[in-house]
Amino acid sequence: MGYSGWKVIWQGLTGNTGWKPAWREPDPKPSYDVIIVGAGGHGLAAAYYLAKEFGITNVAVIEKGWLGSGNIGRNTTIIRSNYLLPGNEPFYEFSMKLWEGLEQDFNYNAMVSQRGILNLCHSDPQRDAFNRRGNSMRLAGADAVLLDADGVREMCPFLDFDNARFPIKGGILQPRGGTVRHDAVAWGYARGADSQGVDIIQNCEVTGFVMESGVCMGVETNRGTIRAKKVGVAVAGSSGRVMAKAGMRLPIESHVLQAFVTEGLKPVLPGVITFGAGHFYVSQSDKGGLVFGGDIDGYNTYAQRGNLPVVEDVCEGGMAIMPMIGRTRLLRSWGGIMDMSMDGSPFIDKTHIDGLYFNGGWCYGGFKATPASGFCFAHLLAKDEPHPTATKYRLDRFRRGAMIDEKGVGAQPNLH
Amino acid sequence: MIINHPHLGPRDAQEFVYLGDASLMDRPDWQDENAADNFHDYLYLRDNPDGEHRELWYHEQGDRSWLVVTRNTLTHEITRVELARDVAIAMRRRK
Known part of the structure; x- marks a missing residue:
């Protein structure tokens, strides 16, 4: 059933009785061509593109909880492609282009809103670094505009420009960045995949992998064994404990990132704003709440909640650039578990076990990558070779000295 | 989180800096x-367990001692x- 404005009006006039469930709830079949573990954004997107772009529809997506119960529903909804390094930027720009056509592609309103993302700079060297980053973005086909202080003042007059410690000297603006309704991304991909025959099996936990003479032939679950020619794992946040069932140790630690939302306000923020001297990023949801976040807590954890020192630190970052935020009340805060990798960049790769593929290590930048991550993972599963934009996301890159370390802090996951 | 320091008693985790898995000592x-x-393997791979985890914390805002804290990563x-x-020292003796 296609969705359209006419349909909404017609259903509104006829008592909304004609809507059908957006996806089926099938029982698992004994075997599939491809099993994807994890019905989050990346897993569902991978299943969707497997069916749509690569013609593989005998696919199951299995999920421990309910569809979209992980980080796809816990993030701060920001999309952007403002990376520096050649291993990253083409991939994220590919993702941005997929976001731009996403809603028409899967016929679902994901509320993609390209309201712009502004990274503030607070010193001359930082402006030089932003200049370089902007050029790198433009080389990869993305958009970037370098603003001086007056340019920023025109967009956001409410910022604390003459802060004694961190005066605002300018910023780099990516007008095509913005926000997306995060849950709708999961729902749209789920509906799109389901309508092409993909089975989405919820409440089905993977308890082990079926290994036959060193080849992965499927998964053991609490609903029985499901066999497959290929198994792709896309469970960022839980990658460590899931891949441990296949005997693998990963270049990943699990950490908690907290996010916050205030009470609803009239429109005050034109787009996404990030602080360049601390770690703070904020946007305003369509309901009016200011949605913001900052650093991870910094210790290994699988608990989806953080501690108070980081709450204080994030709010201090907000006060430093935007003192008016002190007048609003914090409504909710929550935590999500991040795969923090050793260089701050993700993995989309085959493992050393035949038939087992891995997608993870997204740190706290996985949401913006959802479409490209799904597309590239589907490409890898279908063709056994990486998509041209994801050739650097290899599991063995540390061994080869080919890290993609945007921040340049080395193998210390809580600093990325 | 409160870390019960062997010398200084209960201290707020905010006073500490976290390094990672205690296997980094070895x-x-x-x-x-x-x-x-x-x-x-030592530099880049981690066990990253759910449940009990032995990890290194540095008391930067205190006596600058390194601690091995056993903490549950689920609770x-x-x-x-x-x-x-x-x-x-115990590790060296065992070798």
Whole structure:
């Protein structure tokens, strides 16, 4: 059933009785061509593109909880492609282009809103670094505009420009960045995949992998064994404990990132704003709440909640650039578990076990990558070779000295 | 989180800096014939368990001691705190 404005009006006039469930709830079949573990954004997107772009529809997506119960529903909804390094930027720009056509592609309103993302700079060297980053973005086909202080003042007059410690000297603006309704991304991909025959099996936990003479032939679950020619794992946040069932140790630690939302306000923020001297990023949801976040807590954890020192630190970052935020009340805060990798960049790769593929290590930048991550993972599963934009996301890159370390802090996951 | 420091008693975790898995204390032998592989695993791979986790915390805002904290990564409950120095000495004795 296609969705359209006419349909909404017609259903509104006829008592909304004609809507059908957006996806089926099938029982698992004994075997599939491809099993994807994890019905989050990346897993569902991978299943969707497997069916749509690569013609593989005998696919199951299995999920421990309910569809979209992980980080796809816990993030701060920001999309952007403002990376520096050649291993990253083409991939994220590919993702941005997929976001731009996403809603028409899967016929679902994901509320993609390209309201712009502004990274503030607070010193001359930082402006030089932003200049370089902007050029790198433009080389990869993305958009970037370098603003001086007056340019920023025109967009956001409410910022604390003459802060004694961190005066605002300018910023780099990516007008095509913005926000997306995060849950709708999961729902749209789920509906799109389901309508092409993909089975989405919820409440089905993977308890082990079926290994036959060193080849992965499927998964053991609490609903029985499901066999497959290929198994792709896309469970960022839980990658460590899931891949441990296949005997693998990963270049990943699990950490908690907290996010916050205030009470609803009239429109005050034109787009996404990030602080360049601390770690703070904020946007305003369509309901009016200011949605913001900052650093991870910094210790290994699988608990989806953080501690108070980081709450204080994030709010201090907000006060430093935007003192008016002190007048609003914090409504909710929550935590999500991040795969923090050793260089701050993700993995989309085959493992050393035949038939087992891995997608993870997204740190706290996985949401913006959802479409490209799904597309590239589907490409890898279908063709056994990486998509041209994801050739650097290899599991063995540390061994080869080919890290993609945007921040340049080395193998210390809580600093990325 | 409150870390019960062996010398200083209960201290807020905010005073500490977190390094990571306590296995980082156990550097591989650089003269071993597989040293390159061993250092790769030591530097870049982690067990990353759910449940009990032994990890290194540095008391930067205090007495600057290194601690080995045994903490549950599902509940944040801390069950044991030792001086890293004591753990290292015990480790050397076992070798």
